[in-house]
Amino acid sequence: MTDDKQRRWGVSVRSPNDVAPHVHQLAARIGSRLNEQDAWRIVVSLVYARWAAREDRARxxxxxxxxxxxxxxxxxxxxxxxxxGFLSEWLHQQTAADESERGKGNVPSLPATVDSDLRQLIRVIDRAEGLGDLLQHCLRNLSDSQATGGHYFTPRDIARLMVEAVEPRDTHRILDPACGSAGLLIEAVLHMRRHTTLDVRPSLTGQDLHAGTLQIARMNLDAHGVKADLAPPMDSLAEPTSEGFDVVLANPPFNAASWAPDGTLDDDDPRWSRYTRPRRGDANFAWILHIAHALAPGGRAAVLMADGAADNIRKADRVIREGLVTDDLVECVVALPPGLFPHVRIPCCLWLLNRDKSPQGVGGVDRNREVLFINARGASEQIGNSRRWRLDPDGIERILHTLAIWRGVPRSAPLQEVDAYGDEPGWCRSRTLQELADGGYNLLPPNHTDAPGDANGSSQQRIVELTGELYKRFEEARDLEAKLRRALDEL
Structure with a gap:
């Protein structure tokens, strides 16, 4: 770009941090004429297309x-x-419904009222440096814009914890049945790249219900140089997987109420015929059983679940928890801090499933018929002066260190010199399956890590529980309001 054009456009080369305020302002103006989600999809698509066109310029x-x-x-x-027209050529075409409209179904209509803001947006993106970082920033904003339907992407800090907890390897077959932007699959590859100098090429499979989200996933994968098999849009819960996977990573929507739209559930479905059918009004255990069924012998999984999956007293949920514990599939449950997802305020837990807890599995200690509980409710930090929170890096390291020494494989750089695992009141405790049976198969970590009579721990847990219940009611009220508005619009 010439100096004259740069002066005329009024923009200079900027880092992602410098560009972000301008991108936010323009996305907001475009969103006021389209909608917020479409505006951020346009932004993400333009950042990706600039990167892709630059990568392709020599061909x-x-x-x-x-x-x-x-x-x-x-x-x-x-x-x-x-x-x-430009984005229709540069975006992946797999989800186009009609060849005559090749790619255009993935690009919203752009009325003349957004032309001025689009022009400014292109100018800002044209002068931006660090396109990869800018793309990740825009993906976070896209995630926030579409999160009201439970369709959000996994933050990098949580993705790192999930991936490092299951230790994927180059030869592994890895599945994410609710892949969103493919962040978990990408983090799995980045983890392997950090631990080897070889060219890692694991077998990655991603599935998602929404064509637009798969489009975002393809952009994200391309930008990171990661190859994955992304299935056409599909409902992962509609049927069991046909192959076994060594690692499953999943952050499915919490407490999804309409996961069986046909109104029927087959009792002979191999995913739950051994246990009981999951409740139609809550997909949490449908996801857990779907993922457990997808694991190959020796496979392991990291799954994010709302707290209710760990301690709900509904009969079907309790029966399924009992079956998973009795079959020794549950390896560890980690209680995470509330507020890690700004649009989902209910607290959640990280479930680790493992089909091989013997010394020949991922660790060096026999942990058959044991489950580790970690209470990491306080392991969060505020992001700058914003209202957002993330996992504290030291908290992530402490969780992974505790899990490693419990497995018998201490991390290379532990926080402290500890040769063997030991329970820590308020933080972690290892329970036998018999102890869990005696406790009614309640798997919420604070119920195991807090000592009896610990008034401080009990009161803090009660605050978390009440806060989670309140935010759940807020979400239900928003859903009800949306349904009422739709009903009124149809009158």
Missing amino acids: ESSRPSWRWLTDRTDKDPRVGPYVR
Whole structure:
């Protein structure tokens, strides 16, 4: 770009931190004329397309270049048609319903009212540095914009904890049945790259219900140089997987109420025929049983679940928990801090499932017929001056260190010199299956780690429980309001 054009456009080369406020402002203005989610999809798509066009510039390509787009939008008062045509060429085409509309189904219609803001957005993106970081920033905002339907992406701190807890390896077959932006699959590959100098090429499979989200996943995978098999849009819970996986990573929507829309559940389904059918009004255990069934012999899984899955007293939930514990599939349950997902305030737990807890499995100690509980409710920190929270890096390391020494494989850089596992009141406790049976198969970590009579721990847990219940009621009220508005619109 010439100095004259740079002065005329009024933008300079900026880092992602410098660009972010301008991108936010423009996305908000575009969103006021479309909607917030479509606005952030356009932003993400343009950042990705600029990166993809740059990566492709040395090859012979019939697709328009990024410079083609900037030249057209600088000269022509109408911007939307150029943007839509450009993105239609650069976005993956697999989900296009009609060849004559190749790719356009993934790009919202762009009215003339957004032309001025689109032009400014292209100028800002054109002068941005660190496209990978900018893409991740925009993905977080896209996740926030579509989170009201339970369709959000996994923050990087939580993804790191989940991946390191299951230790994926290069030869593993890895599945995410609710892959969203493919962040967990990408983190699995980044983890392997950090631990080897070899070119890692695990077998990655991602599934998701929404075509638009799979489009985002493909962009994210491309930007990280990761290859994965993304299935066409599908309901993962509709049927069991046909193959076994060594590692399953999943952050499914919490407490999804309409997971069996056909109104029927087959008692002979191999996922729950051994236990009992999951409740139609709550998909939590449908996901857990689906994932357990997908594990190969020796396979392990990391799954995020709302707290209710660990201690709900409903008969079906308790029976399934009893079956999972009796079959020795549950390896560890970690109580995470509330507020890690800004749009889902209810507290949640990380469940680790493992089909081989023997010394020949992931660890060096026989942990058959035992379950580890970790209470990490306080392991969070505020992000700057924002209202957002994340897992404290020291808290992540402490969780992983505790899990490692319990398994008998201490981490290379432990927080403290500990040769053997020991229960820590208020933090961790290892329970036998008989102890869990005596306690009614309640798997909520604070109920195991807090000592009896610990008034401080009990009061803190009660506050968390009440806060979670309150936010759950808020979410139910929002859902009810949306249904009422739809009903009124139809009158």
